[in-house]
Amino acid sequence: MSLAWLGVVPFLAYATAFLLLPAANVLIGAFQSNEGGYTLDNVRTLFDEPYRTAFKNSIEVSLVTALLGGIIGLLMAYSAIREGTPRWIRGGLTTFSGVAANFAGIPLAFAFIATFGILGVGTQAMTAVGFNPYDHGFSLFTKTGIEIVYLYFQIPLMILVIAPAIDGLRREWREAASSLGASSWQFWRHIGVPILLPSLLSAMVLLFGNAFAAYATAYGLTSGGVGLVPIQIGFFLSGDVFDNPHLGQALAFGMFVVLGLMMLAYIPLQRISSRWMK
Amino acid sequence: MAVVELKQLHRRFGEVVALAGIDLDIGTGEFVSLLGPSGCGKTTALRLVAGFDRPTSGRVVIDGQDVTDVPPNRRDIGMVFQAYSLFPNMTAVRNVEFGLRVRKQRGADRNRRALELLDLVGLAQAANRYPHQLSGGMQQRVALARALAIEPRLLLLDEPLSALDAKVRVQLREEIRRIQLELGITTIYVTHDQEEALSISDRVAVMSGGQIEQIGPPAEMYGSPATPFVAEFIGTMNRLLATVGDDGSIDYAGLRLRVDAARGLPRGERVLCLVRPETVEVVRANGLVAEGAMAGEVLSNTFLGSTSRLRVASESGERSITADISTAQGVDLVVGTKVVASFPPDSPRLLSLADEPMFPVPDPDSR
Ligand SMILES: Nc1ncnc2c1ncn2[C@@H]1O[C@H](COP(=O)(O)OP(=O)(O)OP(=O)(O)O)[C@@H](O)[C@H]1O
Ligand SMILES: [Mg+2]
Numbered sequence: 001m002s003l004a005w006l007g008v009v010p011f012l013a014y015a016t017a018f019l020l021l022p023a024a025n026v027l028i029g030a031f032q033s034n035e036g037g038y039t040l041d042n043v044r045t046l047f048d049e050p051y052r053t054a055f056k057n058s059i060e061v062s063l064v065t066a067l068l069g070g071i072i073g074l075l076m077a078y079s080a081i082r083e084g085t086p087r088w089i090r091g092g093l094t095t096f097s098g099v100a101a102n103f104a105g106i107p108l109a110f111a112f113i114a115t116f117g118i119l120g121v122g123t124q125a126m127t128a129v130g131f132n133p134y135d136h137g138f139s140l141f142t143k144t145g146i147e148i149v150y151l152y153f154q155i156p157l158m159i160l161v162i163a164p165a166i167d168g169l170r171r172e173w174r175e176a177a178s179s180l181g182a183s184s185w186q187f188w189r190h191i192g193v194p195i196l197l198p199s200l201l202s203a204m205v206l207l208f209g210n211a212f213a214a215y216a217t218a219y220g221l222t223s224g225g226v227g228l229v230p231i232q233i234g235f236f237l238s239g240d241v242f243d244n245p246h247l248g249q250a251l252a253f254g255m256f257v258v259l260g261l262m263m264l265a266y267i268p269l270q271r272i273s274s275r276w277m278k
Numbered sequence: 279m280a281v282v283e284l285k286q287l288h289r290r291f292g293e294v295v296a297l298a299g300i301d302l303d304i305g306t307g308e309f310v311s312l313l314g315p316s317g318c319g320k321t322t323a324l325r326l327v328a329g330f331d332r333p334t335s336g337r338v339v340i341d342g343q344d345v346t347d348v349p350p351n352r353r354d355i356g357m358v359f360q361a362y363s364l365f366p367n368m369t370a371v372r373n374v375e376f377g378l379r380v381r382k383q384r385g386a387d388r389n390r391r392a393l394e395l396l397d398l399v400g401l402a403q404a405a406n407r408y409p410h411q412l413s414g415g416m417q418q419r420v421a422l423a424r425a426l427a428i429e430p431r432l433l434l435l436d437e438p439l440s441a442l443d444a445k446v447r448v449q450l451r452e453e454i455r456r457i458q459l460e461l462g463i464t465t466i467y468v469t470h471d472q473e474e475a476l477s478i479s480d481r482v483a484v485m486s487g488g489q490i491e492q493i494g495p496p497a498e499m500y501g502s503p504a505t506p507f508v509a510e511f512i513g514t515m516n517r518l519l520a521t522v523g524d525d526g527s528i529d530y531a532g533l534r535l536r537v538d539a540a541r542g543l544p545r546g547e548r549v550l551c552l553v554r555p556e557t558v559e560v561v562r563a564n565g566l567v568a569e570g571a572m573a574g575e576v577l578s579n580t581f582l583g584s585t586s587r588l589r590v591a592s593e594s595g596e597r598s599i600t601a602d603i604s605t606a607q608g609v610d611l612v613v614g615t616k617v618v619a620s621f622p623p624d625s626p627r628l629l630s631l632a633d634e635p636m637f638p639v640p641d642p643d644s645r
Contacts, residue, residue, distance in 0.1 A: 172363035178350040179357040180377035276367040
C-alpha cells in the first residue's frame, strides 16, 4: 500500500485541532444548559432582545457594506486598470488598498472620530462652509456611521480581490463586440458583467463575512452602543454577562448559521453564473 | 462589397512611429495581405481600418465615405483576431449570433443564419459548445463565422492562424480563401508568414518600418522584388554582393559570373545579385570548374521533403550560396563533399546599391 496518504496527516491534524474542535465546541455548547443537560433555550434566546436586533444590525451592516463596497470597489478597480489609465495610478491604488484593507479596529475608529466626529477636522471644515452634518441628522456613532467606516476597508478589499478578474477581461472581447456593432452598454450587459459575475459573487461573499465578523472597529466607534453580534459575544468574553456562558456559544452558533445560509444562497448562484466555464 | 482607400495614414505612439504614411487602394472583392516582420505596423494599420484606433494623420475611406471619425460599432467591418477572441460565456452559435442580436434581429432568423454560417465553416455539429470546449482551429472558424454573420462590407484578419499548428494552418488558410471567394468579400489579411500571404492573396503588400515597401500580385512579388528588403523577405534568396564587370558579367568576391541583367549597367557599380535557390545547380566536383561556376564544399544539407537545401561555400569562406535541389540528387552530397555550384545567366536579378545606404540587409537564415 502506498504511504502517500501520510502527506495529508499534518493537514488533517491541523484541521481537527484548529477548525473542527472549536466549531464542535460552539455547536455542542450552544445546546447545553448551565446544569449540564441539553436544551434549546439558548438558541431560542437569540430571537429575544437584544440579540434579535444584534443579528438584524449585523446582517444589515454586512449586506450594505458588501454591496456598496463591492460596487464602488469594482468601479474603482476598473477605472484604474482599463486601458488609457496611466500605470502608476494602478500601482498606487493597489498599494493603498493593500494597506487600507487591513487598517481596521481601534486605529480606524479613532481616525474617523478625529476626522468626522462631532469635533473632527472634517466636520469643522464642513461647518465652516455652512453645512454641519450633525445638524442634519448625521452621526458617526450610529449604524450608518459604522457602515461608512466599514467601507473604508471593504472597498480596498474588493479592489484587491476583483483586480485579477478585471485583468482577465481581454481587449479582444471588447473590440470584437464593438466591431459586431455592440455599444459599450451592450458589451457590459452581454459579455463584461456575465464574465465577471462569478468573481463578483465570491468577492461579495468574502466582503459580507469580513464585515460580519468585524468587532473592534464598531466597538471603538460606538462603545457597544449599536448592537452587533460580535459585540454581544464580546460582552461574554469580557465577563460583563455572567449568568449563562452558553449563550455566548449560541451567538457564535447563530453566526455560523447566518454564514451557512449565505453560502446556501451563493452556491447555486455561483453555479449558474459560471456554467460556461465547465 | 467595398472599396477601401487608405490615404497617408500616420500613427505615432509617443516617440515610436508605428505607421509612416500608408497609401493603399483595395478593390471590390479583393484579398490583400499585409506582410512584414514583427513590429512593422501591420496590426496598427488594421486597427485604424477597424476603428479601434485613430490615426495621427491621414484618412480611411470605405466606399467613398470617410470613416476616419466613425466609431468601430458603426463601420460594418468584420474582424478576426489572432486568438481567444470568442466570448467565453457564450456557446459557438451564440457567439455567431451576437452581431445580429445587437442589431435586434428576430431570434429565429438570427439562429438560422448563425447555423448556416457555422455550417459554412464546417462546424454545424459544435454549435452548442462553449469556446473552451473547442480546439484552437475550431475557435478560429467560429470567429470567422461570427465576423461574417453581420455581412460586413469588409473583412479584417490579424494573424488568424499564427496560434495554430502547421497542418491546421494550411488547411484553414485555404478554407478562408475559399469562403472569401464564395462571398466575394473585400479582405485585408495580416500575416508575417510569406508563404501564407503568397498562397491566398490577390495582392501582397510587404511592409517595413511603418511603410509599404512594395505591393503586387504574389508572382510579381516573388519574381521581381523591388528592394533588397522585399527580396529578403519573400522566399529564400541568395544575395550576392557584387560589382558590375564588362560585357554581361559581375564580379563576386573575385569570381567572374555571367549575368544577363548586368548588360548595359555602368561598369564598377555595386549591385546585389539576387539568385533563387531553386535555380542553383550543384554537382560533385570532377576537377574541372567551368567559367562562371563556383567551387566549394557542402556546409550543410537540410532535408525539406521532396527537395533538399544545400549551403555551399568556397574554401576561403568569402563566397557562399544556397541551393534547393531534388532530394534524390542531394542524397550523395553529404557535408564536406567538394562540389561546383552554378546558375543560368538569365535567372538572377540585379538591384543597384547606388541608392541603398542600408546595406547589408540581414541574413535570411538568421531570421
Ligand atoms: N498601443 C501602443 N503603444 C505604444 N506603442 C505601440 C502601440 N501599439 C503598437 N506600438 C508600436 O508600434 C509598432 C508597430 O506595432 P504593430 O503591433 O502594428 O506591429 P505588427 O506589425 O503588428 O507586429 P507583430 O507581427 O509583432 O504583431 C511597434 O514598434 C509597437 O511597439
Ligand atoms: Mg500584430
